[in-house]
Amino acid sequence: MQEARKQFFQFLARKKLKFTSQRGLIFDVFWHIKDHVSPEELYNAVKQNDPRVGQATVYRTLKLLCESGIAREVNFGDGVARFEPAFGQSHHDHLICTNCHRSVEVMDPKIEKLQEKLARDHGFTLTGHKLYLFGICPHCREKAR
Amino acid sequence: MQEARKQFFQFLARKKLKFTSQRGLIFDVFWHIKDHVSPEELYNAVKQNDPRVGQATVYRTLKLLCESGIAREVNFGDGVARFEPAFGQSHHDHLICTNCHRSVEVMDPKIEKLQEKLARDHGFTLTGHKLYLFGICPHCREKAR
């Protein structure tokens, strides 16, 4: 908990940026929302604590959170960027229900390995990947029958 | 007439939609651009043949091309939708150079199988997926040293 906050603080210090109250608040609100949050949603949550914070500051801080390794952007194909905690989390991909939009975090080391090999076979040095699996979740399938 | 053009024609007929000259032209221009084309790029290419075509029509037709299985949308993370031929093409994913933005089409049946299994293990019925591999291509790596 303190760990992540400290990492953000140190990142800002290293870049000679200031740890302002707004940045601190946005970090805190982001950090204890466990969901995959959009800038709009985060902005609304932040406003509950301090209505004077502007949305430009939320966008700007979200960018800093990503650069510092605290947050990671994901895109579920619903037209908005979403952000999830990336510090102290191991890598995972997402399984998304196209009906209720719930998502499950998944990871298969065999898939990860094969992705590496696939890239290498084409002479690429792999630096990252995005994998989204779309389907119908058990809950929705049950309701449909 | 090409196979694909016929399929588009039949799709329109089935939906009681009209095969207009604009739709025909947009299909033709799309079909012989081999690249992953954005709506803007397609619009410009179409205008070379008929400057009177509006961009709204390009967007609308692109949607029809996707519905009919002629085109498929991909998203390389550069802020625009891109479209590629989907008819008579087997499924593939993309390996994208983050430096020069060139892309390579790749596919690994083992990865595909493991995705199925991963979804099934979580009780999901898999309906689709998006996999983008990002890295540095051989060409760019060579130039960098």
Add this chain to the structure above:
DNA sequence: TTAAAATTGATAAAGACATTCAAAATCTTT
């Protein structure tokens, strides 16, 4: 040929995100 229905393109609108800029906050140097 006439009437009904679908399509078109110019324009406006929407929506997410980025930029601008004057005022405010924060850090540095005296």
Add this chain to the structure above:
DNA sequence: AAAGATTTTGAATGTCTTTATCAATTTTAA
């Protein structure tokens, strides 16, 4: 502590992609 330099902030405006509106035109059906 005060002054000065630098950064940050929030409101407003701008940009970019995509969608909606709607009167006019084109196509199909009768």
